[in-house]
Amino acid sequence: MILALHDWALVYLILITGACLQGLIGFGLGLFSAPLLFLIAPQLVPVPMILNALVITLALLLANRRYVDKQLAPFSILGGSVGVFLATAVFTLLDLAQYQILFGLSIVCAVLLSVAGFTPRVSGVSSAIAGTLSGFMGTLTSAGGAPMGLLYQTAHQQQIKANLSLFFVYINALSILSLSMADVVNKQDLLLFVYSVPAVIVGYVLSLFFRRYLNLNVIRPLILFIAFCSGLVCIFA
Secondary structure, eight states: OOOOHHHHHHHHHHHHHHHHHHHHHSOOIIIIIHHHHHHHOGGGTTHHHHHHHHHHHHHHHHHHGGGOOTTTHHHHHHHHHHHHHHHHHHHTTOOHHHHHHHHHHHHHHHHHHHTOSOOOOOSHHHHHHHHHHHHHHHHHHSOOHHHHHHHTTTSOHHHHHHHHHHHHHHHHHHHHHHHHHTTOOOHHHHHHHHHHHHHHHHHHHHHHHHTTTSOHHHHHHHHHHHHHHHHHHHHHO
């Protein structure tokens, strides 16, 4: 069922905000927007949101491509591929109530990983492990950036955007392919993506304007707080 006009207004507000945050700090569309959208328009999660994430991560990758870590990228991509196929298998076994609980748990875990106090050493092994977790969580929820973000948390902002975007361009594309093969993707998903992607484009363009004015250190905790609360609601609703 396509959304009512007033629902679309709220969806657009959430997507514009999430896409703007993603353009500013390298994450936000999934972790901020996905749990909120799941509560008001669950048909947008995960497939339309994965397609929207593919659009903005591709834009970020093109803008920051010279900062990609070419040595470690293959390890994270290999791990991410494993995570995608595991998530697809799990997705086909869940009913809506079970999926909502797992979705909420994944969001809460993503937030806890994001605020974790430890800093893992960036290596081939840690890249593969983080990639597997991000691929699994991203396919189930469209919000899988936390494990990879934790790995690159001490990197320069442009390195974070480049390496997370490269990873998620591949993972998002593979997720759609894998979910399609499992008959999870349908015509309504594609239609919802077409209707919602303009909001993502607007949000990304706004991020180019706002990046010089906003305090990014204040934005990140706010995103995590909203995502954490939304995840808890999904679990206990």
